[in-house]
Amino acid sequence: VTGGPTSGPNLGPTLHDVAKLAGVSARTVSRVVNDEGGFGPEVRQRVLQAIDKTGYRPNRLARALITRRSGTVGLVIAEMTDPYFAEFADAVQQAAHESGLTMFISQHHGDVDIARTIFDSMASFAVDGLIVFSARGDLGAVLAHASAGIPVVVIDQVVEAPNVVSVVSAIGEGAELAVRHLADRGRERIAMLANSDSLQSPLQPRREVGYQRGLQISGLAFDPHLVVHGPATIRGGLAAAQSLIKAGTSFDAVFAYNDLMAIGAMQAFGAAGLRVPDDVAVVGFDDIAMCEALVPSLSSIRLDRASISREAIRLLEQLRNGGPATMPVQIETELVVRSSS
Amino acid sequence: VTGGPTSGPNLGPTLHDVAKLAGVSARTVSRVVNDEGGFGPEVRQRVLQAIDKTGYRPNRLARALITRRSGTVGLVIAEMTDPYFAEFADAVQQAAHESGLTMFISQHHGDVDIARTIFDSMASFAVDGLIVFSARGDLGAVLAHASAGIPVVVIDQVVEAPNVVSVVSAIGEGAELAVRHLADRGRERIAMLANSDSLQSPLQPRREVGYQRGLQISGLAFDPHLVVHGPATIRGGLAAAQSLIKAGTSFDAVFAYNDLMAIGAMQAFGAAGLRVPDDVAVVGFDDIAMCEALVPSLSSIRLDRASISREAIRLLEQLRNGGPATMPVQIETELVVRSSS
DNA sequence: CTGAAAGCGCTTACAG
DNA sequence: CTGAAAGCGCTTACAG
Numbered sequence: 172v173t174g175g176p177t178s179g180p181n182l183g184p185t186l187h188d189v190a191k192l193a194g195v196s197a198r199t200v201s202r203v204v205n206d207e208g209g210f211g212p213e214v215r216q217r218v219l220q221a222i223d224k225t226g227y228r229p230n231r232l233a234r235a236l237i238t239r240r241s242g243t244v245g246l247v248i249a250e251m252t253d254p255y256f257a258e259f260a261d262a263v264q265q266a267a268h269e270s271g272l273t274m275f276i277s278q279h280h281g282d283v284d285i286a287r288t289i290f291d292s293m294a295s296f297a298v299d300g301l302i303v304f305s306a307r308g309d310l311g312a313v314l315a316h317a318s319a320g321i322p323v324v325v326i327d328q329v330v331e332a333p334n335v336v337s338v339v340s341a342i343g344e345g346a347e348l349a350v351r352h353l354a355d356r357g358r359e360r361i362a363m364l365a366n367s368d369s370l371q372s373p374l375q376p377r378r379e380v381g382y383q384r385g386l387q388i389s390g391l392a393f394d395p396h397l398v399v400h401g402p403a404t405i406r407g408g409l410a411a412a413q414s415l416i417k418a419g420t421s422f423d424a425v426f427a428y429n430d431l432m433a434i435g436a437m438q439a440f441g442a443a444g445l446r447v448p449d450d451v452a453v454v455g456f457d458d459i460a461m462c463e464a465l466v467p468s469l470s471s472i473r474l475d476r477a478s479i480s481r482e483a484i485r486l487l488e489q490l491r492n493g494g495p496a497t498m499p500v501q502i503e504t505e506l507v508v509r510s511s512s
Numbered sequence: 513v514t515g516g517p518t519s520g521p522n523l524g525p526t527l528h529d530v531a532k533l534a535g536v537s538a539r540t541v542s543r544v545v546n547d548e549g550g551f552g553p554e555v556r557q558r559v560l561q562a563i564d565k566t567g568y569r570p571n572r573l574a575r576a577l578i579t580r581r582s583g584t585v586g587l588v589i590a591e592m593t594d595p596y597f598a599e600f601a602d603a604v605q606q607a608a609h610e611s612g613l614t615m616f617i618s619q620h621h622g623d624v625d626i627a628r629t630i631f632d633s634m635a636s637f638a639v640d641g642l643i644v645f646s647a648r649g650d651l652g653a654v655l656a657h658a659s660a661g662i663p664v665v666v667i668d669q670v671v672e673a674p675n676v677v678s679v680v681s682a683i684g685e686g687a688e689l690a691v692r693h694l695a696d697r698g699r700e701r702i703a704m705l706a707n708s709d710s711l712q713s714p715l716q717p718r719r720e721v722g723y724q725r726g727l728q729i730s731g732l733a734f735d736p737h738l739v740v741h742g743p744a745t746i747r748g749g750l751a752a753a754q755s756l757i758k759a760g761t762s763f764d765a766v767f768a769y770n771d772l773m774a775i776g777a778m779q780a781f782g783a784a785g786l787r788v789p790d791d792v793a794v795v796g797f798d799d800i801a802m803c804e805a806l807v808p809s810l811s812s813i814r815l816d817r818a819s820i821s822r823e824a825i826r827l828l829e830q831l832r833n834g835g836p837a838t839m840p841v842q843i844e845t846e847l848v849v850r851s852s853s
Numbered sequence: 854c855t856g857a858a859a860g861c862g863c864t865t866a867c868a869g
Numbered sequence: 870c871t872g873a874a875a876g877c878g879c880t881t882a883c884a885g
Contacts, residue, residue, distance in 0.1 A: 183661055185878055196856045201880065209854060226660060231636040232573045232582065233878035236861045241573065243637075251605070252801060257598045264592070264619065273633060276617045278605065292614060295572040296584075319567060320524055405805035438807040441782065460593060464746035466779040526862055537872045542864065550870060574862035577877045 184225035193221035204229055235297060244487065245275040245293035247286060247303040254459040255429060256304065259326075262476035263302055266484045272299065281368075283308035290314070294321055300487035302326065302480075307372055311335070322490030324483040328374065329499050336486045337499035338479055343381035345472035345504030349426045349454040350385025352470075352506055358424035358452055359391060364411045364436060366428040367400040378428055378456065396420045403428050408435025416443050423451060424512070430455035430462055430471055437469070437511070452512040467510035475502050525566035534562035545570055576638060585828065586616040586634035588627060588644040595800040596770060597645065600667075600817050604643055607821035611829070613640065622709075624649035631655070635662055641828035643667065643821075648713055652676070663831030665824040669715065670840050677827045678840035679820055684722035686813035686845030690767045690795040691726025693811075693847055699765035699793055700732060705752045705777060707769040708741040719769055719797065737761045744769050749776025757784055764792060765853070771796035771803055771812055778810070778852070793853040808851035816843050 186204075190197045195214060202209055203218040210218075221227075235241035244267050248256040260276060267274045275293060279286040283306050290313070293301060301321055303310070305328030314323055315332040323335045330337055353361050361382075369376045379398070386393050397420060401411035408427055412435065415422065427433035433455030437447055445451050447467055455462060458473035479502050490496065527545075531538045536555060543550055544559040551559075562568075576582035585608050589597040601617060608615045616634060620627040624647050631654070634642060642662055644651070646669030655664055656673040664676045671678055694702050702723075710717040720739070727734050738761060742752035749768060753776065756763065768774035774796030778788055786792050788808055796803060799814035820843050831837065 187878085197879080198856060198881095199854095202855090205880090211854070214854090228632065228636055230577075230638065230878050232577050232638050233861085234880070236571075236573050236577065236863090236878085237880045239861085250602075251592070252595065252598045252602050254593065254595070254598075257593045257595075260617075261591075261593050261619075264617075273616065273637065274618075276601075276605075276615065278602075291569065295569055296614065297571060297573050405802065409805065409807065435805065438805075442807045461746065464750065464776065464779075466750070466783045528862085538863080539865095539872060540870095543871090546864090552870070555870090571862050574877085575864070577862085577879090578864045580877080 184227045185230070186227070188225050189218065189221045189227045192225060193217045239297070240299055241297045242272055243275055243296065243298045244272045244484070245277065245289075245296075245298040245301045247277050247279055247289055247293075247301065249279060249281045249304055249306065251276065251278055254431070254461060255457050258459055259304070259476050259480070262480040263483065265477070266480035269481070270484050270488070272484070279304075279306050281306050283310055283313050286310065287313045290321075294319070299491060300324070300484075302483045302487070304328075305374070307368070322487050324486050324490075326479065326483065334490060334496065336490060336496055338482050338486065338502065339499055340474050340479065340502050341504050342377040343384070345456065345474075345506075346378040346381025346426065347385040347388070348381075348504070348506045349456070349470075349472055350382050351389055352508065353424040353426065353452055353454060353512060354385070354389030354391060356424075356452060356512060360394075360397065360420075360422040361386065361391065361424040361426060362397040362399065362415055362420075362422040364408055364415075364425060364427040364432045365398055365400045366403040366432075367407070368403065369428075370400060378426075382426060394420075397422060401432065403432055405431045405435040405438070408432030409439045410435070412436035412439035413443075416440075416445075425451060425453050427453065427455050430457050430459045430469060433469055433471070433511075434461070434465065437465070437467075447511050454512050458507055462507070462509065465511075470509045470512040471507050473505040473507050475505070478502050525568045526571070527568070529566050530559065530562045530568045533566060534558045580638070581640055582638045583613055584616055584637065584639045585613045585825070586618065586630075586637075586639040586642045588618050588620055588630055588634075588642065590620060590622045590645055590647065592617065592619055595772070595802060596798050599800055600645070600821070603817035603821040604824065606818070607825045610822070611825050613825070620645075620647050622647050624651055624654050627651065628654045631662075635660070640832060641665070641825075643824045643828070645669075646715070648709070650714075663828050665827050665831075667820065667824065675831060675837065677831060677837055679823050679827065679843065680840055681815050681820065681843050682845050683718040684725070686797065686815075686847075687719040687722025687767065688726040688729070689722075689845070689847045690797070690811075690813055691723050692730055693849065694765040694767065694793055694795060694853060695726070695730030695732060697765075697793060697853060701735075701738065701761075701763040702727065702732065702765040702767060703738040703740065703756055703761075703763040705749055705756075705766060705768040705773045706739055706741045707744045707773075708748070709744065711741060719767075723767060735761075738763060742773065744773055746772045746776040746779070749773030750780045751776070753777035753780035754784075757781075757786075766792060766794050768794065768796050771798050771800045771810060774810055774812070774852075775802070775806065778806070778808075788852050795853050799848055803848070803850065806852075811850045811853040812848050814846040814848050816846070819843050 277289045301323045311330040399411045401407035455471040458471040462469040618630045642664045652671040740752045742748035796812040799812040803810040
């Protein structure tokens with residue numbers, strides 16, 4: 172099977188081994204493998220048999236070196252253990268698969284400096300494109316230098332740099348939807364569990380803005396005492412809700428930065444003897460899978476992860492083919508009402 | 513900067529561009545980049561400056577083609593949205609990073625046929641090794657053909673195939689620990705929420721075996737009515753716990769197949785007015801991060817994901833260097849007692 | 854419809 | 870301590 176002059180010690184048969192066995196040139200095998208046409212049906216048959224017999228598998232590294240397309244896309248998220256990112260990674264993987272791309276994954280933990288290292292590494296592997304989730308700090312400056320030549324799609328952060336396009340969800344609108352829904356249900360003292368990270372972020376806190384707009388439209392007054400901050404985790408939501416209870420400010424509903432905080436808050440309410448939704452209605456954000464499985468199930472703002480991911484892949488291909496760097500693409504959000512409100 | 517005869521249209525500067533700028537041969541630049549020694553300090557300086565000026569980044573594809581080491585490892589899990597796998601992927605990523613490896617990730621959804629396709633794809637990318645999580649069906653037969661030449665470490669399933677080594681957690685012992693702990697707490701009617709998938713699996717249900725052994729050691733009788741099956745999810749655990757309540761069989765503790773089922777069960781108990789741990793003690797399995805954040809916090813059997821991952825990477829390197837295919841490596845589990853028991 | 858040559862960007866034996 | 874040649878496995882212009 173092997174042993175030909177060009178067959179490696181370990182990596183199995185090469186194009187030449189197949190060619191020799193089929194009695195054709197390497198060029199012809201290449202044509203059959205890539206289905207380029209320009210060969211007869213029985214030549215095709217002979218080559219296919221030889222491929223089968225040798226167990227030949229094309230070396231994509233070698234191919235990528237010439238074609239300058241590796242067929243890979245790098246995904247850079249903050250934390251893969253966060254359900255929000257895990258479900259996004261799943262959607263991106265799906266979208267990549269649909270386009271015949273294989274996915275590298277890496278975590279920047281929200282840190283732009285780690286992101287820079289990851290970009291370098293991904294560039295070394297000649298990924299065809301990068302899908303990057305927002306991080307604290309100036310991602311634009313990093314991307315301008317680090318990604319040199321590689322198309323990049325940034326999710327949920329607008330970044331101005333060559334070869335970079337953004338895809339953002341209508342987050343402010345989603346927050347507004349949540350608050351108006353709670354007001355429609357007759358709630359008048361709607362608290363917000365905000366992300367303490369966004370206090371230090373240069374980015375605009377879109378959920379807070381949407382929250383205030385929702386109150387305003389519903390004719391409710393904004394009370395700063397009803398906004399408490401905490402880390403965007405279950406524990407953070409639990410602590411934030413506890414501090415809200417402790418403060419003694421009356422409230423009959425809570426809109427949380429994300430579902431994890433909402434889940435933490437529901438735990439705090441349960442422990443404090445507050446019933447959801449009777450005493451407190453709760454709406455989360457992101458609509459992670461767990462929302463459906465909770466008792467009571469959690470109302471949330473749905474991000475269209477599938478659309479965002481497909482759009483990201485599409486834009487990557489477009490950039491790579493020299494297409495224009497379009498304006499930021501906006502994806503709609505949707506209110507999903509469940510038992511918690 | 514570019515424009516040299518060997519510099520590509522898009523992919524930036526090459527070794528030759530750096531060499532030309534530094535006034536040395538490509539060979540010398542390669543030596544400096546890989547820190548092989550055999551060059552003077554001021555030559556080094558000149559090369560480093562040229563690298564900086566051109567923004568040169570080595571093309572790892574080209575390097576991999578020659579060295580037959582791509583510096584990548586493929587991780588194949590069932591579902592990245594399952595916290596169990598997400599936390600494992602995180603640990604593997606960490607371990608890979610420590611060894612200078614970059615991680616591909618893919619999901620087989622428990623299906624051996626999908627796994628086969630993934631193996632083919634990963635092999636085409638010349639990954640240095642594969643870390644694969646257990647799946648229904650004969651993984652061994654698939655691996656024997658599909659991975660040809662690539663070292664494989666299988667997690668939590670013993671597979672007999674050339675170039676394949678297994679790393680398994682002491683799952684049976686963990687289950688036994690959980691049950692003995694509940695018995696030590698004075699519980700006498702300990703139910704088990706089992707995974708309905710394992711009913712069709714050819715693999716031995718290690719948790720069930722450990723459960724029975726734990727009962728026996730504690731002097732408790734095994735009652736088949738106390739074992740209920742369901743999918744290994746929150747919803748599955750919720751439904752299983754509900755059916756347990758509905759059946760009317762008395763029970764004062766529950767050991768769950770995994771933490772997700774335990775979380776579902778706790779929801780069911782809460783909705784049914786049963787207090788945890790007063791009326792029902794609950795112990796999960798895997799010790800996912802969420803256990804700590806719940807109210808009450810969930811006792812669980814801890815899998816040492818960091819050790820398992822590091823061991824997997826170590827074995828991969830060993831196999832690759834022609835080391836022997838060792839016996840399955842066993843990693844200990846640990847009982848973590850929290851408020852739920 | 855098919856083949857011999859050149860080369861993607863790098864490293865690996867070899868000379869000097 | 871340094872350089873010119875060969876080649877990893879494949880594809881891309883070119884001839885026939």
